[in-house]
Amino acid sequence: MCAGSSDPVAHFITFEGGEGVGKSTQLPRLAQMLRARGHDVVTTREPGGTEGAERIRDLAVAGDVDRWSPLTELLLMTAARVDHVERVVLPALQRGAVVLCDRFIDSTRVYQGIAGGLGQARIDALHDLLLPEPRPVLTLVLDLPVEQAAARRAAAGGGGRFEAKGRAFHEQVRAGFLAIARQEPGRVRVVDAAAEPGAVATAIAGHVLALRDMGR
Structure with missing residues (x-):
């Protein structure tokens, strides 16, 4: 994949989950811990991470709930991801950095594939x-x-199109992520986000430090 690198994919870690679960709180905490251990860490997000992808993000997440169909959302998210991977993720992996990404392909599988009705196989293809x-x-x-x-989102205020979707949609999102965790237990770890933030951070650190070359 990346000439001259040493198993760079081993340094690619993603955070997933529904709206309001605490990804934006926990990802920086993990980055701080890894930097203290001497790792070069890049933090990024999807959709976004580059100037062009952030503009696509503005299109995708703003506006009325029904502004885009799931298929249009898929195309927007994919366009943003291509730019993000080419400009940020792969260059960072090639130099041996740890990339921590707030959402990646599993969000597309869940939001557009499962909850949106397009089907996970279509997303994967x-x-x-x-x-x-x-x-x-x-x-x-x-x-x-x-x-x-939902209570956390309300306390934080604001929110976009996806936050405004109904409870049934968010239940499908939660179930979708748990289904992917069951499908790929070797890659996916489920973390109880209802615990207090320090306990959540400790659980996350345990999973990450168990990876090869990450516990140094």
């Missing part, structure tokens, strides 16, 4: 064609009951 690599070595799914996640 498109990504296998356009972005066969990289794939994360570890995915951390922060899991929280929908009611608690």
